Amino acid sequence: MFSRLGVPREILTDLGTQFTSGVMKEVSRLLSMKQLTTTPYHPQCNGLVERFNGTLKSMLRKMSTERPKDWDRYVDAMLFAYREAKQESLGFSPFELMYGRSVRGPMTILKELWTKEFEDPELKTTYQYVLDLKDRLSETCELAHNELQKASTKYKKIYDKKAKGKVLKPGDSVLILLPTDRNKLLMQWKGPYEVTEKVGASGYKVKVNGKEKLLHANLLKKYIPRDIVSPCNEAGLMHQVCASIMDTSDDDHDRYQGVKEADIIQYPEAEAKETVRDIQMGEELNTGERSEIEGMLRDYEDILTDIPGRTNLVKHKILLTTKDPVRSKPYPAPFHLRETMKEEIEKMLKMDVIEQSTSDYASPVVLARKPDGSVRFCIDFRGLNKVYKFDAEPMPNTDELFGIISKSKYFSKIDLSKGFWQIELEKDSRPYTAFVTSEGLYQFKVMPFGLLTSPATFSRMMRKLLAGMPNVVNFLDDILVHTETLEEHLSTLRELFERLRKANLKARPSKCEIGCKSLEYLGHEIRNGELKPSENKVSKILDAPRPETKKQVRSFLGLVGYYRKFIPNFAAIASPLTDLTKKGLPNKVTWGPSQENSFLSLKGNLTSSPILALPDFMKSFILRTDASDKGIGAILLQERDGNKFPVAYASKKLLQREQNYSVIERECLAIVWAVMKFQLYLYGQEFLLETDHAPLVYLRRSKLGNSRLMRWALFLQTYKFRIIAIKGKDNVGADYLSRLEN
Structure with a gap:
């Protein structure tokens, strides 16, 4: 650089070690240069250079998108092109200001190729050229100075429109803009620290870790403690953007048995949209029986609505393992969504489910974009759930349930409307549910979705509601009424509705079925006193396609071989299939009658008792999942x-x-699909999740940058489970199911 431009008298740099080293000091001494340095963390001191660095980075970023690791190869070429481009404020290129003439560089060559115009410079004597060059440099310098003055005036006028004076007093608490601990290129507000003295017009001495530091006012921001600030004040560490946005417009609203935001965390409407007309009645009922049931339902229209009530039976209390506040950093969100967030807040305030808060706790907000373009308001309680005390309230025992209903002929299913929101939070527990938004800090007044012990509290409430009622059972918010006669059935329903009215609980009409002789409940079909599993639970096994390759045969044999102790004479039955996997045989198997008989016999034994037995809810479950290129499978x-x-x-x-x-x-x-598929068995109690994909072990402990994984992690936060990684050869059952293509 010095060989092209000359040696300067003064050189201004930052405090980088490459500029303040002993070698650089010796070079400056030998060349008679005076070294000047900028103030720490005050880049405005050398603003032109900082602005140029930003411009150069932007140019390099665009040039090296295909091969970002080779960015250094573009530096010389980019500098060459930059020097011949006109600077907006000056109106001249760096080459013109330095040499007094235009230099034929990459940009000029491109222009010549596009326009086919070539400059033919006038021939002059050396003396005349020097005189013209001197005049041109003088004129160029004057013009550049005038243009720079105009640009400076323009920029100052624009900046001053929004600029405000910053006045701090000794004793004020401030935040300091400092680099993060991990990356010096990233800045964050740290503090608070105390101002001790004002120095000059814009300098302040601040006491940092026992030492006084002189800092420019631009690096300081007044700190306002939360206990004296309105919840709607966007000050301090909780800044304006406080939510994450998740987009599901393209490929995330497909039907994986309800694995989507609308079913994971769904907030009810503020106005009723369902009535008793939405209730389904049994197809076997005659006209008189239907009329009698419709008359009964009209008597209880006040409790048959999709608007949640507020029960007086129980209140939810949050117990934590630590007294340290749980504060999660707010997720960034686009500013154009702040109005949407404000509308959601106003809607929940209108429903009286939240209130303003001054809590020390703060959970982040997640805005889940639905397929129709609207936004759903969700809270990420994963941080709070980590310090939650687990509630050992037992879930209902379905073995007893199915034994009780064996003689019943009439059934009704009642589903409570957003049951969790019908339970009030105790006042001292409300601050734990605080969440931060751009409108301030709010907390729930009712039991929110996503808390770890919500199912236990809900189950406790249902026990009180149904205590002493014969012919009524429940699993969470699914209530089943079963009787032998219709008269007894209607009498039991009236008593149930009266209890719901006294407890101020509401039932959702569209999910209620009344007076049925057959219905599906907890994954089983109930009809005429008979109980059998739903057909879709075993249909995939029964309809499994015939293996065509060695790998598919081994996968099927691995599945049935794992359970060989339950299949009599397993070795003889499986022998024709085992022979297909011998070394030396072609990869595509030869299928004959013996193989077909073996295949069908093994499937028949695999899907018969005692392989598929009623679950024991007094024992924990083990869920195994696996995914292949074509499908996903799970075994409970x-x-x-x-x-x-x-x-x-x-x-x-x-x-x-x-x-x-x-x-x-x-x-x-x-995993998410399997948990939703088996949620009737897994919801509300701890289970073991086994997977042959080791990275998923860290799903609940790591920070997720993938929005799809984030949504699924939010869904799983309401389940209590442990994840362990197992070998692929030990996951044969789920592996085989994941490879079924029909």
């Missing part, structure tokens, strides 16, 4: 007498867009 198991055997099977073929997911996304999809 329980351990009895030291042996593990399946309670239910499930598999699903992936849609075309789901097949394009990354490996970890397909594996996580398998």
Whole structure:
């Protein structure tokens, strides 16, 4: 640089070690240069250079998008092009200001190629050229100075429109803009610290860690403690953008048995949209029986609505394992969504489910964009759930439930409307549910979705509601009324509705079924005193396609071989299939009558008792999942007498867009889909999740940058489970199910 431009008398740099080293000091001494340095963390001191660095970075970023690691190869070429481009404020290029003439560089060459115009400079004597150059440089310098003065005046006028004076007093608490601990290129507000003295017009001495530092006012921001600030004040560390946005417009609203935001965390409407007309009645009822039931339902229209009530039976109390406040950093959100967030806040305030807060706790907000373009308001309580005391309230025992209803002929299913929101939070527990928004800090007045012990509290409330009522059972918010006669059935329903009215609980009409002789409840079909599993639980096993390759045969044999102790004479039955996997045989298997008989016999034994038995809810469940390129599979198991055997099977073929997911996304999809599939068994109690994809073990402990994984992690936060990684060869059941393509 010095060889082209000359040696300067003064050189201004920052405090980088490459500029303040002993070698640089010796070079400056030998060349008679005076070294000047900028104030720490005050880049305005050398603003032109900082602005140029930003421009150069932007140019390099655009040039090296295809090969970002080779950015250094573009530096010389970019500098060459930059020097011949006109600077907006000056109106001249760096080459023209330095040499007094235009230099033929990359930009000029491109212009010549496009316009076919070539400059033919006039021939002059050396003496005349020097005189003209001197005049041109003088004129150029004057013009550049005038243009710079105009630009400076323009920029100052624009800046002063929004600029405000910053006045601090000794004793004020301030935040300091400092680099983060991990990356010096990233800045964050740290503090608070105390101002001790004002120095000059814009300097302040601040006491930092026992030492006084002189800082410019631009690096300081007044700190206002939360206990004296309005909840709507956007000051301090909780700044304006406080939510994450998740987009599901393209490929995330497909039907994986309800694995989407609308079913994970769904907030009710502020006005009723459902009535008793939305209730389904049994098809076997005659006209007189229907009229009698309709008359009864009209008497209880006040409790048959989709608007949640506020029960007086129980209140939810939050117990934590630590007294340290749980504060999560707000997720960034686009500013254009602040109006949407404000509308959601106003809606919940109108429903009286939240209130303004001054809590020390803060959970982040997640705005989930639905397929129709609207936004759903969600809270990420994962941080709070980590310090939650687990509630050991037992879930209802379905074995007893199905034993009680064996002689019943009439059934009704009542589903409470957003049951969690019908339970009030105790006042001293409300601050724990605080969440931060651009409108301030708010907290729930009712039991929110996503808390770890919400199912236990809800189950406790249902026990009080149904205590002493014969012919009525429940699993969470699903209430089942069962009787032998219709008269007894209507009498029991009236008593149930009276209890709901006294408890101020509401039932959602569209999810209620009244007076049915057959219905599906907890994954089982009930009809005429008979109980049988739903057909879709075993249909995938029964309809499994015939294996065509060695790998598919091994996968099927691995599945049935894992449960061989439950199949009599397993070795003889499986022998024709085992022979297909011998070394030396072609990869595409030869299928004959013996193989077909073996295949069908093994499937028949696999789907018969005791392989698929009623679950024991007094014991924990084991869920195994796996994903392949074509599908996902899961097996729900329980351990009895030291042996593990399946309670239910499930598999699903992936849609075309789901097949394009990354490996970890397909594996996580398998977990979320399986948990939703088996939520009747898993919800509200701890279970063991086994997967052969080790990275998923850290799903609940890591910070997720993938919005799809973030949504699924939010869904899983309401379940209590442990994840362990197992070998692929030990996950044969789920592996086989994931490879079923029908």
